Amino acid sequence: MAQGKVYLVGAGPGDPKLITIRGLEALKRSDVVVFDRLAGPHLLNYARPDAERIYVGKLPDRHTMKQEEINRLLVDLALQGKTVTRLKGGDPTVFGRVGEEAELLRKNGIVYEIVPGITSAIAVPAYAGIPVTHRDLASSFSVITGHESPDKLDHSIYWDKVTNATGTLVFLMGVAKIGYISEQLIKHGRTPETPVALVQWGTRAEQRTVVGTLGDIEARVKAAGLQPPAVIIVGDVVKQRETLSWVESKPLFGRRILVTRARSQASELMERIDELGGEPYEFPVIETKLPAGEQAEREIERALARAEEYDWVMLTSVNGVDYFFRWLDRFGVDVRRFHRARFAAVGPKTAEALGLRGIRADLLPESFHAEGLLDSLGDQVKEGQTALLPRGDLARKVLPEELGAKGVRTVEIDVYDTELSVPRDIWLPGMLENGEIHTVTFTSSSTVVNLFEALRRLGVEDPRQALSRCEIACIGPVTAKTAERHGLSVSVVPDDYTIDGLVQALVEARRHTKGE
Numbered sequence: 001m002a003q004g005k006v007y008l009v010g011a012g013p014g015d016p017k018l019i020t021i022r023g024l025e026a027l028k029r030s031d032v033v034v035f036d037r038l039a040g041p042h043l044l045n046y047a048r049p050d051a052e053r054i055y056v057g058k059l060p061d062r063h064t065m066k067q068e069e070i071n072r073l074l075v076d077l078a079l080q081g082k083t084v085t086r087l088k089g090g091d092p093t094v095f096g097r098v099g100e101e102a103e104l105l106r107k108n109g110i111v112y113e114i115v116p117g118i119t120s121a122i123a124v125p126a127y128a129g130i131p132v133t134h135r136d137l138a139s140s141f142s143v144i145t146g147h148e149s150p151d152k153l154d155h156s157i158y159w160d161k162v163t164n165a166t167g168t169l170v171f172l173m174g175v176a177k178i179g180y181i182s183e184q185l186i187k188h189g190r191t192p193e194t195p196v197a198l199v200q201w202g203t204r205a206e207q208r209t210v211v212g213t214l215g216d217i218e219a220r221v222k223a224a225g226l227q228p229p230a231v232i233i234v235g236d237v238v239k240q241r242e243t244l245s246w247v248e249s250k251p252l253f254g255r256r257i258l259v260t261r262a263r264s265q266a267s268e269l270m271e272r273i274d275e276l277g278g279e280p281y282e283f284p285v286i287e288t289k290l291p292a293g294e295q296a297e298r299e300i301e302r303a304l305a306r307a308e309e310y311d312w313v314m315l316t317s318v319n320g321v322d323y324f325f326r327w328l329d330r331f332g333v334d335v336r337r338f339h340r341a342r343f344a345a346v347g348p349k350t351a352e353a354l355g356l357r358g359i360r361a362d363l364l365p366e367s368f369h370a371e372g373l374l375d376s377l378g379d380q381v382k383e384g385q386t387a388l389l390p391r392g393d394l395a396r397k398v399l400p401e402e403l404g405a406k407g408v409r410t411v412e413i414d415v416y417d418t419e420l421s422v423p424r425d426i427w428l429p430g431m432l433e434n435g436e437i438h439t440v441t442f443t444s445s446s447t448v449v450n451l452f453e454a455l456r457r458l459g460v461e462d463p464r465q466a467l468s469r470c471e472i473a474c475i476g477p478v479t480a481k482t483a484e485r486h487g488l489s490v491s492v493v494p495d496d497y498t499i500d501g502l503v504q505a506l507v508e509a510r511r512h513t514k515g516e
């Protein structure tokens with residue numbers, strides 16, 4: 001059997017975009033991904049859909065899997081010939097026990113690579129506006145574990161050295177010991193006025209910073225109820241935060257926003273949320289496919305064979321355009337055969353998709369839904385004309401009905417099917433329960449219907465209840481109605497029914513809440 005290989009990959013501190021390209025490549029090509037809590041849910045979306053995912057996470061009070069068991073697991077998987085990525089929070093060599101994992105792999109003759117990651121020791125301060133070094137304030141820094149039990153070390157010597165070793169001191173795993181740490185640093189020579197910051201869940205939606213001095217930080221941390229994981233930064237560089245803080249001022253900072261649309265279409269919304277400082281959480285509940293079955297195909301073939309007869313081709317979505325052209329290709333129909341037809345597109349993105357294929361839409365309604373198309377068609381459509389409507393299987397009937405009422409003959413073809421997709425996600429139900437999903441976005445009625453079904457299949461008994469704490473944002477009134485029919489209270493609906501409009505409306509809603 002071919003021998004496997006193990007990639008020991010640093011996942012970065014949480015923001016999924018902080019993984020390295022090499023790490024991402026390893027992840028994409030692996031048969032198995034072994035991960036824990038600090039290597040968050042987002043990166044798993046990049047694993048192959050068929051890749052096995054094994055959670056070996058630890059919680060502060062409980063070891064889900066002992067380090068020895070993890071080491072053994074990696075060896076066993078590789079001996080089975082598998083390519084394995086072991087994702088580790090931050091950098092694998094910084095308090096990551098990568099040495100133990102690598103050593104056992106080596107002993108068993110297994111090939112491995114260590115892929116460095118961005119350690120939380122520098123990234124988390126950076127996201128709080130604190131550079132660990134500074135030309136005038138600190139020319140060196142130390143990264144220290146706060147987790148060691150003091151009696152393991154000759155601590156008077158240890159603290160003496162640590163306190164004065166470098167300009168900036170960065171402690172990981174130290175929240176519970178913040179009082180002891182401050183006390184030791186003062187005892188060994190730092191003044192009580194030395195600035196200190198604790199940054200909890202840096203680079204994530206929950207990022208929170210508490211600033212104080214060695215003298216008062218313990219009280220401040222207690223008052224703020226700050227919990228691990230957090231990075232502690234000690235030294236004058238902390239003051240830089242007053243001028244350099246940048247993440248917190250982004251309009252969607254602190255918001256984790258569920259994106260439910262099909263993965264193939266989610267990227268624009270994900271990027272926009274990310275740009276505005278929100279944390280997009282991808283959970284695609286729909287998938288589009290070419291419709292299967294002899295009969296569906298024959299119908300499309302027949303409709304396309306009459307290309308010359310249409311007065312109109314009306315496209316109502318980007319998917320409609322994409323799949324329409326796939327079918328043209330499949331049946332060898334040259335688009336120029338539609339020479340008599342005028343093209344109508346609902347929504348600027350649909351028009352853009354047509355434009356990419358060299359077709360300028362003749363008609364672009366002002367309002368981005370089927371009714372809008374009808375209004376703007378006005379007397380351009382005439383009795384006796386024929387319109388081809390390539391659409392999804394779930395398309396609403398308004399358009400063909402109204403066209404029919406005007407005496408227009410319509411030929412509807414289902415160029416794609418919309419199906420339920422249930423992402424393999426072990427986190428979402430718990431995150432909803434803990435209020436860790438702040439906003440849910442719906443970009444079509446089927447995303448609403450399918451999210452309810454997907455949650456049920458993940459074991460959520462009452463999806464309405466589970467979503468009741470989230471801000472609900474819908475792309476337009478039709479989608480909002482569906483959400484309301486499901487018992488959700490919709491608070492964000494844009495005036496223009498586009499992704500841009502939706503994102504703008506999310507930002508507005510924030511301003512409103514913040515009272516700006």
Ligand code: SAH
Nearest residue numbers: 090091094119120172173201202229230231
């Ligand atoms: N290998 C990791 C560190 C593992 S030790 C790295 O290089 O980052 C775990 C500790 O890292 C936590 O207790 C906490 O102190 C710190 N940490 C990791 N991710 C963090 C985050 N997103 N925010 C704050 N602290 C974090």
